Amino acid sequence: MGIELAVRPYQRRFVKPLHTAHGLWTWREGLLIRLRDSLGRVGYGEIAPIPWFGSETLEDALTFCNAQSKDWQVETVPDALPATQFGVGCALAELVEENSAGYEPAMPADSFANADICGLLPAGEAALDIASQRLAQGHRTLKWKIGVHAIADEIGRLERLMENLPNHVQLRLDANGGLSISQAEQWLTACDRINAEPQTAAIEHLEQPLPPNQLAAMQEMGRRYQTAIALDESVATLTQLEDCWAKGWRGVFVVKPAIAGSPQRLQAFCQTHRPRLVFSSAFETPVGRRAALSLATRCAPTSAPALGFGTQGWFADNWDTLPPAELWDRL
Template sequence: MVNYKFKFRPYQRKFARSLTTSHGNWDIRKGIILRLSDETGKVGWGEIAPISWFGSETLEQALDFCHQLPTELTEEIIFSIPDELPACQFGFESALGEAGEQHFDFAQWAGSREQGKKITNAPCPMPNSGLLSAGEVALAQWQVLWEQGYRTFKWKIGVDAIAQELKVFKSLVHRLPSSAKLRLDANGGLSYEEANLWLETCDRLWANIEFIEQPLPVEKFPQMLELNRCYATAIALDESVATLKQLTTCYAKGWRGIFVIKPGIVGSPSRLRQFCQQHKIDAVFSSVFETAIGRQAALQLATALSQKNRAVGFGVNHFFAQEETWLQDLCKDL
């Protein structure tokens, strides 16, 4: 049995401007960096990046869990992390995989930046979706991301009055090139009537709407099943499938549409692999605003499990006020 020395350190990373969704404003991304090392000197890095309002544990619960662990861990301990701590499951299993297989290459990472069309430091380059801010900011923001190579965009809706958002939406789709794809993300913030209006508008206005993401709250699953059958514009589940338990439940209840999977909070990577490979679901893999450490682990899963070659949703670095050079300094102290 291999014992791994365990160290961790919390971090804080400020957004350049508040990230606004139907859940409210988000100003600071907080998380935990993990380090596992074995007796041969192999080191594995992992990241715990919870989003409690999305369905994961809180940062405080994750920190409490880390504090109560011994300074040496076994695989048995790591694979027995309870399902109530899905971000911890992802972080520890990712670190364990790195310690046994592939070391996070700081030299490679430090000399590269995430690009729009291709993601650097990924096991296999994949098309990437760029996140647009809610409101009229998106009307200029997409052009900057287009010049960086992005061809798929995701825009937050369900934030302002629907009449205002539809007005901005019509301007946006008229400005986007015909080769672009657009995803609309409501974060569960629409009413049933508003969701119908959005879907009707999308069906009528532009063929390049890839999907509307989580139009209704989690408890409105039957209505989303119905809407997904009634319109040409697809619906993708997001908050409804935030954790592996929710993912398997929605599948069992008949969802065969698109699943947006956030590896950083979904739970056990090994169990996610098993589920996706067994059921061959149509999955889009998306960021939780993690650092390069969590992003690399998430992209490894996306590369292995993507069935439809959909753009991954990791084009979010432009939302942060600082580069990730601080991350290397933090890890040197572990």
């Protein structure tokens, strides 16, 4: 049975360009795909690459899609194209599920309350003001970028921030791999001290303190400090996640499903190993977001950590309100 693959590129402008390790990010570019079989069943998927985070480029993905003939047999998408694997895997699952008995639509993205989603704080002093806004919006987990200003100033701000947070709140610190070993040790010492006080809010984890090539040093810190360490940049793809697991990492993994690879393989890995996962956004459209959140609910245990999907309202468009077919028609 042949399957037709159609592809439509998109571009979305961030309301405010994002600061990334790779410079300013102004436009989010990606592809929507639509699979259609000979019975007329359709499934939508999204390919949302982040090449500077370890996925293929948009051009690689587009070249692959355009090379598939009309009578495509859904060959395996190569591991070198993880965002494409995700988009095709999700579209195929939707196509197969569409007419089958007992099909339940994927959970809509807006069915998650802010209580389940991690709210983002800006780097620096502004975090202290924004934190109260995020709590008023219902978030119970917050994330703060660190490693941007002088470490003594940042740790001072952390202490003031923690004094002001209610004690049911959890804070994630994200260093984006930018700390030295001695700086990471200072942060973990401060986190352990704060977490030892039962009256204050807790630091849930320190995310990617060191660059990806320093896994052994992070494992060693994981043994010496109580505060959890999470890998993010180290595990952009499922192949990298499997590799870190094989090397013995049993801390937290941050997973961006949209660039991790095959959703079916990620789900199988979770069922086999039960890793500690935090699911996170890759700034997808609602097509990829819905598929990623649905995968998160299938992979995660019931008391899963908050989802890193606090990204709605970041784009200068109304796409987040559109069903997949409508968004497809607009492109």
